[in-house]
Amino acid sequence: MYEKEMSSPYDGCVLYLLLGSSSLTFDLEKAVCSHGFFMMAPNHWDPATKTLQRPFRLFSSSSTTTVVVRIYQPSNDSSNLHVQVVGTHFISSQDKQVLLAQVSRMLRVSEKEENDISEFHEIHPGAKIVGFGRIFRSPTLFEDIVKSILLCNCGWGRSLDMARALCDVQLELKGFKQKAKRKRGAAETSSLGDFPTSKELANVKKEFLEKRCNLGYRAETIVRLVRSIESGELHFEDDQDYNTVTIMLESVKGIGSFTSSYVLTCMGFYQRIPADTETIRHIKQVHAREICSAKTVNKDANEIYKKYAPFQYLAYWYVSYHLLIS
DNA sequence: TATGTCGGCCAGTCCGACGT
DNA sequence: ACGTCGGACTGGCCGACATA
Numbered sequence: 001m002y003e004k005e006m007s008s009p010y011d012g013c014v015l016y017l018l019l020g021s022s023s024l025t026f027d028l029e030k031a032v033c034s035h036g037f038f039m040m041a042p043n044h045w046d047p048a049t050k051t052l053q054r055p056f057r058l059f060s061s062s063s064t065t066t067v068v069v070r071i072y073q074p075s076n077d078s079s080n081l082h083v084q085v086v087g088t089h090f091i092s093s094q095d096k097q098v099l100l101a102q103v104s105r106m107l108r109v110s111e112k113e114e115n116d117i118s119e120f121h122e123i124h125p126g127a128k129i130v131g132f133g134r135i136f137r138s139p140t141l142f143e144d145i146v147k148s149i150l151l152c153n154c155g156w157g158r159s160l161d162m163a164r165a166l167c168d169v170q171l172e173l174k175g176f177k178q179k180a181k182r183k184r185g186a187a188e189t190s191s192l193g194d195f196p197t198s199k200e201l202a203n204v205k206k207e208f209l210e211k212r213c214n215l216g217y218r219a220e221t222i223v224r225l226v227r228s229i230e231s232g233e234l235h236f237e238d239d240q241d242y243n244t245v246t247i248m249l250e251s252v253k254g255i256g257s258f259t260s261s262y263v264l265t266c267m268g269f270y271q272r273i274p275a276d277t278e279t280i281r282h283i284k285q286v287h288a289r290e291i292c293s294a295k296t297v298n299k300d301a302n303e304i305y306k307k308y309a310p311f312q313y314l315a316y317w318y319v320s321y322h323l324l325i326s
Numbered sequence: 327t328a329t330g331t332c333g334g335c336c337a338g339t340c341c342g343a344c345g346t
Numbered sequence: 347a348c349g350t351c352g353g354a355c356t357g358g359c360c361g362a363c364a365t366a
Contacts, residue, residue: 152334158362216361221335256335277333 012088016080017100021114027131028052028073028081031107034321035136036156040147041164042194055194056102056139058095066174066194067091071103081109102139105238108268116268120311127318135317137266141236143195144266145225145249148259149218158214163195165213169204170196198229221254228252242269270313273301282320 019026029050032038038045042054051072058065068086083103085091091099104110108117113134121128138144146166150159171193201209201222209219228234234248242264249260261274273279275297283292283300292300301316308315 214362218361254335258334 012085013091015083015085015091015096015100017083017103017109018080019078019109021111022109023079025114025117025131026073026081026107026109026134028071028107030131031134032136034132034134035317037138037144037147038136040150040160041167056099057194057197058091058098064197067099069099069103071107081107106137106139108134108137113268116311120308120314123308123311124315124318127314132318132321133314135265135314138195140195140197141238141263141267142198142229145236145263146195146222148262148266149221149225149255150215151262152218152259162213162215162218165215166196166209167193169209169212170194170200173200173204198226201226202230218254221252224254225252238267240267242271245269265313270311271309273298273305273313273316275301278320279316282316286319 029047032045032052037043038052044053045051046053049072051070053068053070055066056069058067067088070084070086072082072084074082081103083100085099117133120133127133138147147159147163150162173196174193204223204226206219206223209215209222213219215222225234228251229236234251236245236248245264245267246260249255249263250257258274258276261272264272265274279301280292280297283289283297283304287300287304289300289304302312305312305315
């Protein structure tokens with residue numbers, strides 16, 4: 001990864017994320033608006049300026065600092081994504097790396113992702129034509145896991161509310177911290193908190209999350225997950241293998257096959273389609289399998305999309321997503 | 327406010343394959 | 347024949363939402 005810094009007198013420094021081999025195909029709007037997670041707090045997409053804004057963490061200092069970042073793709077620079085750190089004029093090289101790594105993760109800018117997309121496009125020419133294949137995700141795997149839990153047993157609107165409430169809680173928790181010890185040169189805080197880390201949630205009680213964030217039974221699942229991570233019992237990394245992650249996720253009570261499949265797609269393992277009632281509708285309508293039910297949905301989805309292996313979910317989501325936005 | 331419905335998780339049960 | 351294992355199935359649970 002390569003980045004350089006340029007001072008901008010009013011808006012803070014601008015970092016450049018070199019797109020490299022992705023520059024031919026990368027389209028920020030498509031990369032962001034490819035998955036509902038882009039609507040979830042603390043993400044904010046401005047369709048008028050085609051800019052993604054959200055808080056990011058800089059982990060290099062002893063206590064984490066949050067900065068607000070605007071990501072855009074100027075038409076006169078196809079080689080770089082512009083990453084503007086609002087209100088901050090100096091960022092250490094270590095923090096730059098941390099920040100750009102998170103942006104790369106969200107937008108799937110990496111050699112590995114690029115290779116996967118090319119491979120998928122070879123077996124799915126339709127996706128290649130419309131530039132589909134880069135599925136938006138979070139800056140951290142933990143955020144993806146928690147957001148996947150928030151998708152269960154409720155409508156989309158409620159999932160959005162719960163994510164926003166968690167960000168509000170993060171701001172409250174951070175507020176207490178900053179009153180106690182304010183670091184010199186700390187970046188401006190945003191009015192919206194960042195998505196909480198497992199460390200920040202470590203001492204939060206289930207009852208508090210339940211009531212404050214209206215998480216319902218999901219509060220207990222998230223607390224269990226956080227405790228397991230913070231005690232060192234579970235450890236999640238992007239470079240872990242499929243089986244290890246599946247076993248760890250499903251060992252957490254409250255996380256079943258749907259949620260674990262969802263997390264795995266975030267990690268880039270697309271072979272297992274997270275099957276819910278929407279998938280049943282999809283298979284009935286699109287593939288005219290009227291007998292599809294909760295019992296058969298996994299088998300049906302596997303049969304229909306196995307020709308796209310190991311990118312079954314991408315092929316499935318290509319159809320679902322285009323139905324959704326049409 | 328009461329009731330019905332929805333949707334994913336979970337624990338118990340069933341059943342077939344396999345080994346002894 | 348019997349015990350074990352694992353996958354499939356089932357009913358209940360939880361919590362929210364829509365409707366009367």
